[in-house]
Amino acid sequence: MGLILKKENKGLDIWREMATYPFYKYDSIQGYKFIFSLLEKKVDEFCFYLYLLSENKEKLVLESTNMSEIEDLSEKSAQNKELLEIYQQPESSIKLRESHRQIIPVKEWGGELLNIPLLINGEEFIGTILCGPLKNEKISGKEKKELEKFSVAAASAISNLKRTSDLLAEIQKLDSSAEVRKRMLGSALEVNRFVDLLLDLALTATKAEAGFVAITDSSEKNMTVRAHKNLPDGFAEKMNLNSQNGMFEWSEEDSEVLILSDYDFVAEYKVKSILAVPLVEKKKLIGVFALMSFDASEMFSEFSLSVLTNFTEQIKLVLNNTKLFENFTTRYFDTLVAMSRAYDHRSPFTTGHSGQVSNVAAEIAYQMKFSAEEIKNISQAGLIHDVGMCGVVEITDGFQADYNHPEIGASMIEVLPISKDIIEAVRTHHEWNDGWGFPNGLKGDEIPMSGRILAIADYFADITSNSKARKAFSLKKVLEDLELRREKQFDEKVVEELIKILEKKQNKKIEETFDFCWKFKGEPEDVCENCPAFQQKNVYCWGFPGVLCEKHGDNSCDDCFIFNEWIERVETLIQTDKIEVKNMEHKVLKKDGFAVVQLSGEIDVSVAPQLRNALKELIDSGTVNLVVDLSEVAFIDSSGLGIFVVAYKLAKTKEGTIRFAAARPEVLKVIKLTRLDKHLQLFETVEQAGTDF
Structure with a gap:
């Protein structure tokens, strides 16, 4: 007796249907829906899951699902409701087995499913479609032949869909990058290149032997050399560009003129002639463009002065663009932080999550002796690590948002002139040390250290918070779980450093808590600013009847990691006779x-x-x-x-x-x-x- 095929659609011509569908007009999601609709006509099942072969060809990664009829199943019996929960939560990736290359029943995540391999020309394996819940484990010979036809046709369509989708994504990425680069003249990197180019042109046009361009920093207090050519050894390092007592004299009254005042300094380096033009903006000295000659017979002409004056105007224009772009970058980044916080507020259990991840990641980076700039970058990455979840339209295939959100988040910031560490930390914070993470299956040293740190910070913030499914872990359980995940999910060195931090806090005096509760919870402003424990900075937050713990997922103090860690610590001291x-x-x-x-x-x-x-x-x-x-x-x-x-x-x-x-x-x-x-x-x-x- 046959198992699957619907009698009314046995004559369905799969190749004709595939050939007449305009895949080129639609994105991959629409294409997958069409393929699923054909399978629904052919196969008498409720749930369909498309898995594609990973790049390393060791696992299958969930690409799309179709569960449009599953609600009908749940209404028929309580037992079906239990099945509904199982089939609505497919694994994001499964280990590739030989059975996935055959049309046979398989067991996946607790359910019986029919496996339909996707074979291009009947040979090259690119993935599989799983269908269920299985009603009958017998497949007739005729049904198998029908499914083989579907397998080859679907594999061809999905392969083309994937190539087209990837190409369109690449084109879109190139288009957006090109557009941004037009506006990115304001990045620090572009300013330096532009100034360096102008200096080269000035030296060529005037036949000067050396020169430099110096510009004030963002604080507008110090002037730093942005470009220099052929300066004597030590000249740039010893040069004093202070407008009050430096190499040049400048005043607001005669703001377009720079007068050499330190003759001894230039004579020390055998400079015979120097031409310097000030960069002035709103009666403020913001830079110096200077050319030098070491030959007494070569004097600078009016033409040289004209060239420098023209070039200083070009530099001022670029600097103005720089400030505009820096302001845009700051505002855009602040907007992403606000989006992340708003996403965190989807549930009391996740309120403050991004802030908590940021704090933990920064602690780990500090423990690992990272530079101040590196710590700042990792902290910023923590604030927006899940911003990609905001960039996905809510769809029934909710897993796609979760699976792709690291890439989406990275794409939202990679066009900005910010540290690559921030971008790559966001992109890789769900990769696993053993290669079983997502979205790219990176492993070991393929994952940047910033991503490894962010991954464990995200994990720690999650398991020390309550959720609908479970209570927050105790510190003892956290330490045990970290050992289980060492070298598998997380980098060994990062695990070691986090454990050092936790043990140090665990060894605090009993008058102290593991951490201030508002800091531990990521300081969600709209919650903490109105909380008496935050306002009074009291150590024992549980001593306040009016604290707002329920606003970030702790319905009582007995649900709180901070309180339970303190109780656990007291009990340990009692058991070891450390306190009377x-x-x-x-x-x-x-x-x-x-x-x-x-x-x-x-x-x-x-x-x-x-x-x-x-x-x-x-x-x-x-x-x-x-x-x-x-x-x-x-x-x-x-x-x-x-x-x-x-x-x-x-x-x-x-x-x-x-x-x-x-x-x-x-x-x-x-x-x-x-x-x-x-x-x-x-x-x-x-x-x-x-x-x-």
């Missing part, structure tokens, strides 16, 4: 609608984990209304109060509350000093606290 544990006991009395927690002894950092666990267990078990009896508590510090605030916020998330009763004067004084009396409910007696529950 105070005597604290607690009892729980269940009442109608609430529970009384009787505490006795001293509450400080040494009992914080014990107190936190006791209150958390009660709240998690459903006892969300508590009265904490403080009558037998002789001492409490800020860490103990912080645990009360953590429990109070947790109870609030479950529509409960915590009230505090019978605090001794010395304990009440600490509560009032920390201003927690403005937020917590305080009662003189347990009986008063227990009313109205």
Whole structure:
């Protein structure tokens, strides 16, 4: 019995359909949709996945999908809904196996699928189409022949589509680059080339023996030599171009004239004649164009002065273009940063993500002793590493955005006069050390160091944040996971340096946190600027009832990496006898609608984990209304109060509350000093606290 082919479309002429479709008019996405539509007519399945062979020919990379009928499947039964989740999340790449070259059923990412290889002329393998969910594992001989016809026709069409798409992309890239280069006369590189060219022309036209062009830097305080020819050894290094006490005298009143003032200096280098013209903009000296002769018989003429004057006007024009382009570059980059932040705000779990990646990447670069400029570049790359996600129109094939966003992001900045490190870090931050990353499958030293650093910073920011699917990793789990990924996903040296940073923070004093929460979360301005922990720069952010943790994905302090790392650190110190544990006991009395927690002894950092666990267990078990009896508590510090605030916020998330009763004067004084009396409910007696529950 046959497995797949629809009876009503058995006579479908695949080659005729392919030949009459105007592939040249449309992009690859439209072309793939047409091919999928033909397959839908031919094959009785719901999901279709196109995988193409990678450049290294070791794996298949997901190119496109079609799941237009999958919703019909999910509505039929609960079991189908589970299948829906499986088939809606295809792997972005799969290891190439011999079975992919045959028309047979295969198992991929937990599902049964039919494999249809794409063979040009029936021989050259370029990829495969997977169809599913499979209803029957038997394929008849006739069906296999029909699918072989489809395989060859589809392979030919897809190969041509890919070549056309790549060619169009290259043409578009060249067109955009050419357009930008017309405007890029303002980049620092182009200014230097232009000035160097003018100096060459001036020397040729005037027959001068040497010369230089100096221009003020961006701060407009210092003048630096941008081009020089045939200067005596040491001349450029020792030359003083300060307009007040340097080689030339210049004044605003007579701004078009430069007068040689340091005769001894030029005589030292045997300069017999010098002609210098000032570059003046809005009555400010912005540069000097000078020609020199070492032959006493050669004097500069009016023609020489005319040439220099003309050339200085050309340089001023270019410098103005430079400033305009630099302003454009700055504004454009700031726009990309704003786009990245806006994209981060798609969910509370990702708010501040780009800022966090930037901070972590900069820390690693600093640990690796990079230069200040290199650290700045990596930090900037972190701010926009996911900007390519904003450059993709939302489509049902959402994986394409994720898979291609590094290339898209790099293309958005590679036309700018910025460091190549920034561009390549964005392009390669999803490549893996072992070659199993994307989009280009680079491995090892093929990945620039900036990309390797950004990759691990992105990973760290992700796993230390909560998501819909999982809680943030603990520091212990992060360190374990890094070891598993060492040399596979991440460069060994970069893993080693990140671990050093984490262990250094782990060894901080207990009065300190792993990091300030706002810094750790990437300082999302619209969240942190209104948060009391940020405003007061307090170490224990969990000690504030009004902190805005839920705005960046932490619904309670128990979800927060920073808080859990601190608890983990305290527990380690207790287990290793590094701190003396105070005597604290607690009892729980269940009442109608609430529970009384009787505490006795001293509450400080040494009992914080014990107190936190006791209150958390009660709240998690459903006892969300508590009265904490403080009558037998002789001492409490800020860490103990912080645990009360953590429990109070947790109870609030479950529509409960915590009230505090019978605090001794010395304990009440600490509560009032920390201003927690403005937020917590305080009662003189347990009986008063227990009313109205």
